[in-house]
Ligand SMILES: Nc1ncnc2c1ncn2[C@@H]1O[C@H](COP(=O)(O)OP(=O)(O)O)[C@@H](O)[C@H]1O
């Protein structure tokens with residue numbers, strides 16, 4: 384086991400104006416680990432994920448990905464904000480999958496997957512398309528290369544979104560309730576893809592309400608409430624024998 | 639015949655509860671008589687007839703109208719109207735997009751400059767702006783761009799003054815249209831692009847603007863139709879466009895009303911042509927957003943013709 388965890392959060396705070404949404408998050412996610420995050424709506428799960436790839440700036444604390452400070456450079460005791468280009472470079476290594484897919488509607492499935500490799504990494508179109516074909520096949524969409532998002536079901540769209548994130552060869556994948564916007568019968572196909580990704584050794588942080596997935600695939604389960612990590616541990620332990628009342632109350636509502 | 643029915647879809651009552659026996663008889667009711675509609679139509683037709691009668695008996699030389707319609711001065715004027723409109727519109731669209739992006743940037747200087755530009759150019763009449771450009775030589779007698787130097791009088795031709803006057807004014811309106819278009823794109827799109835490591839500029843160019851276009855194009859088409867007409871103001875700064883061509887001729891042949899009609903026919907032809915082009919352009923850009931495209935006028939005509947032959951149905955909307 385490598386010494387440096389993939390993600391290390393130390394007393395991370397985040398405020399929107401006067402409202403403090405994250406109030407000191409401490410968390411470590413090792414390389415290859417699948418960490419599932421649960422918690423009531425509004426507890427700051429999405430905000431925390433967005434801080435990890437610097438879509439939001441943290442207001443206090445330290446956040447490291449693969450040993451590097453996110454969004455800042457430290458020299459001595461001083462923190463320097465990174466330039467847009469440096470932030471973009473950090474984000475390249477972190478894939479993100481959104482609740483509402485956020486596919487580019489004016490591009491086909493293949494073009495969605497090719498966009499970042501071509502535009503950001505400068506990959507040739509032909510090579511990128513070949514790679515897109517591979518990735519789409521991996522998520523079970525080999526026949527739908529040239530379909531537009533509007534022509535795909537929610538489950539198919541989310542799988543394209545996963546392929547799009549994988550196209551940048553990320554070392555970390557963030558999932559923000561990837562199945563919450565899906566019809567119940569489509570949830571399974573997306574979870575299957577994520578399960579396979581986990582088996583292949585991808586480091587993943589998954590905000591989810593799918594307790595079955597958390598139990599079977601997760602290496603750790605984090606329960607967040609009101610901007611803090613209330614408890615975390617092995618999924619089985621947290622789910623069957625929660626130590627905190629707040630966890631117990633939450634679980635009794637969702638299980 | 640029975641073969642055809644074998645594959646027919648199950649009735650809406652669902653499988654297992656299929657209707658037995660023949661379907662119920664189609665409703666054949668006596669339609670409501672719309673006497674009000676008839677009366678309205680008669681009144682309007684009578685008024686229209688009076689108007690036509692007045693013009694037929696007016697002192698108008700229709701033969702002059704017919705002759706002048708294709709006179710080369712007029713045709714050239716129409717060509718120039720089209721040309722200056724296209725160029726001004728291009729200038730307006732490009733500059734308008736830049737202004738919109740500036741307005742939405744986080745740089746306070748860019749935001750304020752864009753705001754001030756729009757404030758000035760929307761707040762003063764185009765006609766005044768045209769004259770401001772045309773008479774620029776009164777205050778600057780030479781143009782000095784560093785690499786290029788000349789007398790302002792020679793540089794600021796009616797053409798250039800018209801282009802700047804119309805184009806820069808248009809940019810202010812296009813900026814607002816483009817801004818609304820950019821703001822209409824889901825912020826999740828920008829987020830997804832950023833999460834993939836795309837820069838702000840690339841996100842704007844590759845992700846946001848192409849989607850904003852669907853919102854930007856329809857009002858831009860309207861702007862262009864307006865531009866075709868507004869460009870007539872450039873006659874005041876000696877630009878030889880369609881309206882001025884008509885004026886020039888009527889000052890010689892004294893057929894004032896006839897020349898105005900010739901000019902109107904040309905403006906109508908130009909605006910109609912572009913309205914049709916715009917319809918098809920919008921239809922094209924609606925692809926992917928609607929499951930079903932709206933019918934073209936031809937398709938609609940065909941369906942209307944068809945509806946004469948089919949009996950009216952219950953619940954059908956009459957327009
Ligand atoms: N951009 C923002 N501006 C202001 N408040 C925000 C913003 N984003 C999130 N919040 C607030 O932060 C809190 C946590 O939100 P979020 O992280 O989305 O919670 P969760 O994902 O756990 O449901 C909510 O109360 C939400 O209203």
Ligand SMILES: [Mg+2]
Nearest residue numbers: 428429430560
């Ligand atoms: Mg959330």
